[in-house]
Amino acid sequence: MLFIFCVGVEAGPNFFSIFFRDGKNYLMLALVMVGSALLIALGLGKVFGWDIGLTAGMLAGSMTSTPVLVGAGDTLRHSGVASAQLSSALDNLSLGYALTYLIGLVSLIVGARYLPKLQHQDLQTSAQQIARERGLDTDANRKVYLPVIRAYRVGPELVAWADGKNLRELGIYRQTGCYIERIRRNGILANPDGDAVLQMGDEIALVGYPDAHARLDPSFRNGKEVFDRDLLDMRIVTEEIVVKNHNAVGRRLAQLKLTDHGCFLNRVIRSQIEMPIDDNVVLNKGDVLQVSGDARRVKTIADRIGFISIHSQVTDLLAFCAFFIIGLMIGMITFQFSNFSFGIGNAAGLLFAGIMLGFLRANHPTFGYIPQGALNMVKEFGLMVFMAGVGLSAGSGISNGLGAVGGQMLIAGLVVSLVPVVICFLFGAYVLRMNRALLFGAMMGARTCAPAMEIISDTARSNIPALGYAGTYAIANVLLTLAGTLIVIIWPGLG
Structure with missing residues (x-):
């Protein structure tokens, strides 16, 4: 539960801007990726005669997505299934995940390396094309980010x-x-x-x-370089500015005219992903701009576009705990349709509460602050505890599972891992007509797979694919959690 809540907090600042504004292509790609994987998993589960536990576990493992596993497990616990059936389904959920996770990860990494070649796509040329069209900063890989001041006599x-x-x-x-x-x-x-x-x-x-x-x-x-204490007396600072104000959200980076105000842009960070410094990047609420310059000038810029990120090690535990409890309360909501009832579940409730906390934090700098290190620690701790439980649950039956459904799981894992990627590529290339470097980055973001993203960047010899990765990553995390809930809800209706 801690893991899912922290996923929502991280997605919150960018979620609504992607959902409602300039990210329609990225939203559609994430929907195609997750939706096709969900449908294929449901079909294969019925073909092989599995129960909902194996089917949902296979989907989670093939997509290398712990949020799917958490969402499915929580929905199963609130589904009203008889205790004997529930115990079997939860054991099979862990078993399906354990059998297919490695298949999903390795197949996606191999696919990221060879799919561009099989599709005859030159990602390096595509990245260079975007660089020319958008006037990307050629100094994006600069090692020294702090500007210096020197004086000369005319x-x-x-x-x-x-x-x-x-x-x-x-x-x-x-x-x-x-x-x-x-x-x-x-x-x-x-x-x-x-x-x-x-x-x-x-x-x-x-x-x-x-x-x-x-x-x-x-x-x-x-002219002679001069060393004048008064002339050179200037305090250069580097601050992280969070984009918040309406006069900056939805505008292109170039429209901020930072250099006209004597400031230098070092980095653009979205969803914790460093993006290329692209003048045509449309700013979302919650984006972080690392800016250097005179302290007064940086403060002026920060007041104009948002606020300077708080550099504190103190967590707003009151807000964290309050929203966590609200998420649990939302998860208790149930719906009744005829003789069938289902609940939202703790996973979806906590995800929604986390998104709201992250969104409010991006709009109110003094509210709900959680240092990134603390957030990472809580998220990783929650994930490790959960994975330990999965391992203990799956361990006792994995040898029998390999013999009974091992071959089927291998086939299903490969199909669910790779076929949605191919469908997503065809949709992005021929329907949305996206630049290939951005498209492959967006596909890896829709799979929330950082190792595969690194391979795409290496192939393109550029970090331009990170623009696409950041576009789909936040929304995909949310959709994958909902997919875990939906597969359990849909399953009984398939007969």
Whole structure:
């Protein structure tokens, strides 16, 4: 239960923006991936004559998805099945998961490596195409993220280069990657505006990344570099800004014009996934921008687009516990249709409560704060305890299970793992007409499989597929949990 709740908290900041706004393609891909896997699993379960436990366990293992397993197990416990049948179904649920998990993981990793080749897809070219179309930052792999400040005295070469143009007309940042933070003229220190014109003898403070300073035109350096304490007295900070305000959500990254405000963008993080610095990325609520610059300028930018992420090690336990209890209460809700009744279940209830907590946290920085390290610890602890229970439950019957249904499980695991990936590729390529690098990243996100994503990025020799991975990852986690609930609800109606 802790695991599912934490999955919801992580998905919350981006879930609604993906669901309602610019992520319709990613939403459709995730639906196709999860929906096709669910239907195939139901069909194979009936063909092989399995019970709901083996069928749901096979789906969870083939999709390498613990949320499916949690959702199915919780729904079974609240389904009103006789205790003897329930015990058998839960044992078979663990058995099906244990028999197919490795099949699902290995087959997807192998598929990620060879499917682009089998489909004659050149992911490297597709990634380069996106880079050209979107003007991606070629310095995305820069090792040093903190900008530095250096000062130069304006010499005749720089005056000649400026040719009487003001700073706005020169566009120094576009040409050099640095911007002028201060000017000392005739002993007077000032912050320049766009109308300032460089004059002989001015001393200018340039802020930029070390590699940008190294690439400066010689006309900047032919004057003497100066070391003036007042001119260089500037506190460079790096902060993580959470996107929240309406004037930033739904806008392209380029529209923020961070460099016009003297700030540098280092990273864009969505759903804990670092994305390429792409001017055309549409910002979602809850995205995190790592920005460097003068402390005052960074604070101004943060107030304009959202808030600076709290760097605290203190968890808001009151909010965490309150929403956890609310999730359990939601899970107790049951619905009655004729003689058939079913409950939402703790898994779906906790997932929904976690999403709401994560969403509210993205909108109210002082509410529900949970340090990422603490969230990871609780999630991993919950997962490990749950997996230990699965292992203990499956261990006693795994030898008999291998003999009775081992061959069937091998076939079913391969089919459920790979066929939805092929269907998703065909849908994305020929219906949605997506760029192949983005499509393969989105497919791995729909499977929530980080190792396969790394293979796709290596094949593309770019982190551009991460754009697609981030688009489907959050919604897929939610859909997979619901799939575990749905397979148990649908099963009795199939006869």
